[in-house]
Amino acid sequence: MIDSEGSQVTKAQKQFTFIDLFAGIGGMRLAFEAAGGRCVYSSEWNEHAATTYEVNFGEKPDGDITKVNAANIPDHDVLVGGFPCQPFSIAGVSKKRSLGRPEGFEDETQGTLFFDVVRIIKEKKPRAFLLENVKNLKSHDGGKTFKVIEKTLRNLGYDIHYRVIDAKRIVPQHRERIFIVGFSEPTDFEFPELPEKNPQLKDILEKKVDKKYTLTDGVWAALQRHAKRSRENGNGFGYGMADPEGITRTMSARYYKDGAEILISQGKKRNPRRLTPRECARLMGFPDTFKIHVSDTQAYRQFGNAVIPPVVEVTAKAIAGQLFDHKKRITLLEYVR
Secondary structure (H helix, E strand, O other): OEOOOOOEOOOOHHHOEEEEEOOOOOHHHHHHHHOOOEEEEEEOOOHHHHHHHHHHHOOOOEOOHHHOOHHHOOOOOEEEEOOOOOOOOOOHHHHHHHOOOOOOHHHHHOOOHHHHHHHHHHHHOOOEEEEEEEHHHHOHHHHHHHHHHHHHHHHOOOEEEEEEEEHHHOOOEOOEEEEEEEEOOOEOOOOOOOOOOOOOHHHHOOOOOOHHHEOOHHHHHHHHHHHHHHHHOOOOOOOOEOOOOOOEOOOOOOHHHHOOOOEEOOOOOOOOEEOOHHHHHHHOOOOOOOOOOOOHHHHHHHHHHOOOHHHHHHHHHHHHHHHHOHHHEOOHHHHHO
């Protein structure tokens, strides 16, 4: 069988199952389905995101994962999730020790949503997982947060690999995210390089755009005043006028407020405009077949929080290949050496 990129997808790869945690609007699901996977469970607490997910995949995700019994989640080969980053308290360990309460890696992640990832991995023991987060996760709290995460996952018995990947080779957006991959057996896994597609912003822009996306005089004036104050104070923050032949800044979930980070020039006689929701979907690598059935405000939030499916797909295929290509697996003895 040949996939959309023209590469061979084996029958075995077409049989692997995965669960989609912190699913958002389904960017991870699109990627892992493209890699040959079959989703057997999903969870997303935000009602608006769950609506978009249901419209596109025909099923409504489970709600709050903190209230889900891990034993009730279907068995699966791969656990997938872009878990929210919350502060991890290491200092609290000494206090709990003095109170005679349990400590250790589980204790260090209590109170965070990462703890729910841990308890599900511990219960279901998937063959592999892929976790995604913002680039700054690695440096958060002087690197302590990431050390807790890495130690926790290794203590569960997993072979861990991670890399910060910039999506700009595939979509016209500078967007760096950290990806953490784990396998239940030692492997020689390496993150594959993204294909260089030389994307340009102009390639994803719509030809006809409703005037409602043009900034009002008030918003445009406010952005210019703010940018001027920032320059006077020695700060670099301000609105971003995007180059049609280049790439954009990172789109955030706050894009719905004023579109400041990515503005499109409309010439000297008209105020600039923000991207349309469909252009945001394209900027994030979602296909035009992806349905947008929510308000513009919710759409901006959802795409700003999403993963970029074609970026994840490259790694998803590598994970599937590692799981089902026995030539790539290495023995424990080789791993120790």
